Amino acid sequence: MEFIQFIGERWEFLWGLTLEHIAISVIAIVIAMILGGGIGIIVSEFQQTTRPIMGSVSFLYTIPSISLLGFLIPLTGIGNTTAIVALSIYALLPMVRNTYTGLTQVDTAIIEAAKGLGSTRWQILSHIKIPLALPVILSGLRNMITMTIALAGIASFIGAGGLGVAIYRGITTNNAQLTLVGSLCIAVIALVSDVLFVYGEQVWKKKRVACEKSVKKKKHAITVTAIIGIIIAIYFSLFNPVKPQVKIATKPMTEQYILGEMLAILIETNTDLHVDITHGIGGGTANIHPAMIANEFDVYPEYTGTGWSTVLQEPGIYTNDQFTQLQNEYSKKYNMQWTGMYGFENSYALAVRKEIATQYDLETISDLRKVAEPLVFGAEYDFYEREDGYEPLIQRYNLTFYQTVDLDIGLKYQAIEEGKIDVMPIFTTDGQASQADIVVLSDDLQFYPSYTCGNVVRHEVLQSHPELQGIFDSVTQILTNETMSQLNYDVEKNGIEPHDVARNFLEQQNLLK
Amino acid sequence: MGVIIEFKQIGKQYNQKSIITNFNLAIAQGELVTVIGSSGSGKTTLLKMLNGLVKPDHGTISIYQQLLSEQDIITLRRKIGYCIQGSVLFPHMTVAQNISYVLRLEHWKKKEIYRRIDECLEIVQLSEEMKQHYPDQLSGGQQQRVGIARALAADPDIILMDEPFGAVDEITRVELQKALKSIHEKTEKTIIFITHDIREALMLGTKVLVLDKGELQAYETPEQLQNNSNVFVQRLLNSRSD
Ligand SMILES: Nc1ncnc2c1ncn2[C@@H]1O[C@H](COP(=O)(O)OP(=O)(O)OP(=O)(O)O)[C@@H](O)[C@H]1O
Numbered sequence: 172m173e174f175i176q177f178i179g180e181r182w183e184f185l186w187g188l189t190l191e192h193i194a195i196s197v198i199a200i201v202i203a204m205i206l207g208g209g210i211g212i213i214v215s216e217f218q219q220t221t222r223p224i225m226g227s228v229s230f231l232y233t234i235p236s237i238s239l240l241g242f243l244i245p246l247t248g249i250g251n252t253t254a255i256v257a258l259s260i261y262a263l264l265p266m267v268r269n270t271y272t273g274l275t276q277v278d279t280a281i282i283e284a285a286k287g288l289g290s291t292r293w294q295i296l297s298h299i300k301i302p303l304a305l306p307v308i309l310s311g312l313r314n315m316i317t318m319t320i321a322l323a324g325i326a327s328f329i330g331a332g333g334l335g336v337a338i339y340r341g342i343t344t345n346n347a348q349l350t351l352v353g354s355l356c357i358a359v360i361a362l363v364s365d366v367l368f369v370y371g372e373q374v375w376k377k378k379r380v381a382c383e384k385s386v387k388k389k390k391h392a393i394t395v396t397a398i399i400g401i402i403i404a405i406y407f408s409l410f411n412p413v414k415p416q417v418k419i420a421t422k423p424m425t426e427q428y429i430l431g432e433m434l435a436i437l438i439e440t441n442t443d444l445h446v447d448i449t450h451g452i453g454g455g456t457a458n459i460h461p462a463m464i465a466n467e468f469d470v471y472p473e474y475t476g477t478g479w480s481t482v483l484q485e486p487g488i489y490t491n492d493q494f495t496q497l498q499n500e501y502s503k504k505y506n507m508q509w510t511g512m513y514g515f516e517n518s519y520a521l522a523v524r525k526e527i528a529t530q531y532d533l534e535t536i537s538d539l540r541k542v543a544e545p546l547v548f549g550a551e552y553d554f555y556e557r558e559d560g561y562e563p564l565i566q567r568y569n570l571t572f573y574q575t576v577d578l579d580i581g582l583k584y585q586a587i588e589e590g591k592i593d594v595m596p597i598f599t600t601d602g603q604a605s606q607a608d609i610v611v612l613s614d615d616l617q618f619y620p621s622y623t624c625g626n627v628v629r630h631e632v633l634q635s636h637p638e639l640q641g642i643f644d645s646v647t648q649i650l651t652n653e654t655m656s657q658l659n660y661d662v663e664k665n666g667i668e669p670h671d672v673a674r675n676f677l678e679q680q681n682l683l684k
Numbered sequence: 685m686g687v688i689i690e691f692k693q694i695g696k697q698y699n700q701k702s703i704i705t706n707f708n709l710a711i712a713q714g715e716l717v718t719v720i721g722s723s724g725s726g727k728t729t730l731l732k733m734l735n736g737l738v739k740p741d742h743g744t745i746s747i748y749q750q751l752l753s754e755q756d757i758i759t760l761r762r763k764i765g766y767c768i769q770g771s772v773l774f775p776h777m778t779v780a781q782n783i784s785y786v787l788r789l790e791h792w793k794k795k796e797i798y799r800r801i802d803e804c805l806e807i808v809q810l811s812e813e814m815k816q817h818y819p820d821q822l823s824g825g826q827q828q829r830v831g832i833a834r835a836l837a838a839d840p841d842i843i844l845m846d847e848p849f850g851a852v853d854e855i856t857r858v859e860l861q862k863a864l865k866s867i868h869e870k871t872e873k874t875i876i877f878i879t880h881d882i883r884e885a886l887m888l889g890t891k892v893l894v895l896d897k898g899e900l901q902a903y904e905t906p907e908q909l910q911n912n913s914n915v916f917v918q919r920l921l922n923s924r925s926d
């Protein structure tokens with residue numbers, strides 16, 4: 172019941188994504204159909220091309236989707252185009268293979284009969300081979316359609332639309348219902364299209380038997396043109412809305428969704444600019460930064476430590492006193508700047524249960540040294556493997572714990588509250604950090620880089636829209652770690668939409684008039 | 685009557701095995717040549733050489749006094765009716781579409797096509813309801829007759845028929861033989877007709893071509909053939925009474 176209510180509430184959102192999903196899939200399917208069919212014909216007509224072309228097409232098919240998207244981003248950027256290109260590439264193989272199989276399986280005696288009656292090569296292909304290969308080609312097409320619709324779910328990974336957006340947002344904001352609904356909608360589209368396909372095939376077969384007069388053919392042509400027209404119309408209505416003047420990107424993290432929404436609300440209420448947000452770009456900085464360079468995005472929330480090591484590739488650990496250098500490098504190399512520093516920091520930290528902190532009067536990680544011996548340390552499995560994980564940490568601070576425990580990341584907070592563990596690594600803005608009875612110890616030896624959060628903006632955007640500077644000034648220092656983790660908690664555990672959380676917060680801060 | 689088809693020193697091998705050796709023959713316009721010979725003797729191979737489906741390794745073929753290799757093969761094929769062995773029909777086309785295949789390639793007018801389809805159906809003794817049937821809805825004999833109709837449709841001057849009556853019943857076969865004979869008499873067409881049946885060969889042909897192991901044994905009128913002393917010919921004639 173709750174589930175149906177949920178769908179009812181998000182109806183508009185889901186419907187939009189569904190249409191977009193269909194549009195992306197259909198465009199990829201049509202491209203693959205024409206291209207794959209064409210290649211299949213070439214491969215079967217010109218034998219010397221068979222091996223090289225079939226080999227390349229099969230090779231493309233084996234590239235994992237995530238890497239293929241990675242290769243394509245520098246070429247076609249972030250968004251629907253890349254998704255369509257990638258989907259078409261995957262859809263190519265079933266199309267080429269079935270066209271090839273279908274065409275080469277045609278009985279040679281039938282081809283010889285056609286030849287003997289004076290058909291040209293092209294006439295044999297169009298009058299004989301293609302119609303006879305059609306059942307095989309269509310079965311390939313049918314598989315390809317289902318596959319493409321399902322695969323289109325990953326499109327949102329690179330900032331494209333479609334139902335993947337719902338799935339991906341569900342995963343990153345801990346909203347299982349959203350993920351489930353997104354997946355279900357994809358399954359429904361795939362099923363419905365399959366049923367329609369089979370139905371269409373039958374109707375077409377019957378029509379062919381009943382009558383082959385050209386009148387019907389013309390009607391066919393009209394229907395096909397109409398369908399293509401509708402698809403193109405959907406495409407343009409979805410993908411070319413009012414040209415946005417500010418394009419915001421966010422990484423797939425709850426707090427980034429909230430920050431992105433905040434910026435959008437502030438810009439749209441306080442200026443005449445139109446905003447477009449692309450939420451949850453997969454790969455985060457690695458994909459957003461190149462897209463910023465390519466002017467596909469104008470602003471995104473970023474963390475100083477990440478900018479320092481991932482973007483600038485500076486060696487060593489970033490500390491806050493290097494901010495000027497960070498700022499200068501960004502300006503010099505990329506024509507971008509950091510602005511609107513929110514005041515919170517999403518860093519690694521160690522947390523202890525409150526009673527322990529009070530008992531031993533703990534404030535910094537160094538304070539742990541004399542008291543660590545009876546304490547149990549708990550962390551997710553990979554923390555013990557990571558380069559900046561457990562071993563380097565205890566060496567740097569010279570700590571010895573009584574015991575270490577492997578935990579599922581989702582159970583950490585529960586374990587510390589139940590006293591199963593006493594110390595654990597956390598992110599300073601973890602939603603649950605705001606609720607748990609814990610004290611966060613400061614990293615006094617600066618083992619971890621500083622990850623203070625701000626906005627990276629292209630210079631050009633600030634120059635052409637100077638009014639934006641006021642917006643960034645207004646968000647400067649408005650969030651602490653505690654507030655940010657509280658807001659994250661509202662999304663992840665209280666199930667409030669990032670947009671609503673952002674708006675409520677801005678209202679509380681009197682930033683909306 | 686002038687020579688319309690001429691084989692000169694034709695040789696053909698498949699996988700180093702000689703299928704046709706030093707084959708020479710001139711066929712005059714208006715002949716109805718029946719070709720007879722045991723299975724694998726190279727009858728179909730010779731026939732296919734005439735429409736370029738098989739290329740000879742040696743020798744030359746002329747049609748209308750012009751070398752085959754110097755003619756546009758597509759144009760030539762459309763002027764030569766071809767009834768392929770086993771009457772391979774196009775399974776995705778109706779009887780009407782099969783029959784009118786060449787006519788459509790030649791862009792005949794719709795009306796002409798419909799008229800011609802009906803004429804051809806009548807020649808091969810198929811009823812009009814058959815028109816919208818698909819080949820898999822026909823018996824073997826009916827399929828063969830559609831194959832014949834398809835070869836006759838464009839009213840070609842040369843007609844190649846590879847065992848066209850193999851699968852039809854005895855009564856229909858007699859009717860079809862009569863029809864073919866009357867077409868031939870009325871129109872002066874040159875017809876090459878492969879058969880396994882010596883009686884059919886003698887009854888239909890103005891000339892009988894006897895082939896054995898790719899070599900010409902005889903090319904004579906049925907009457908002359910009766911007196912031929914060739915061993916193979918004698919064996920063939922004697923098999924009649926079986
Ligand atoms: N494409 C080919 N490749 C190899 N051998 C072939 C090919 N076509 C025909 N042959 C061989 O050539 C020989 C003559 O074949 P052909 O079809 O001309 O015989 P035919 O006299 O028509 O026999 P039938 O009465 O059985 O139809 C046979 O031995 C056959 O195996």
Ligand SMILES: [Mg+2]
Pocket residue numbers: 727728729769846
């Ligand atoms: Mg044969």
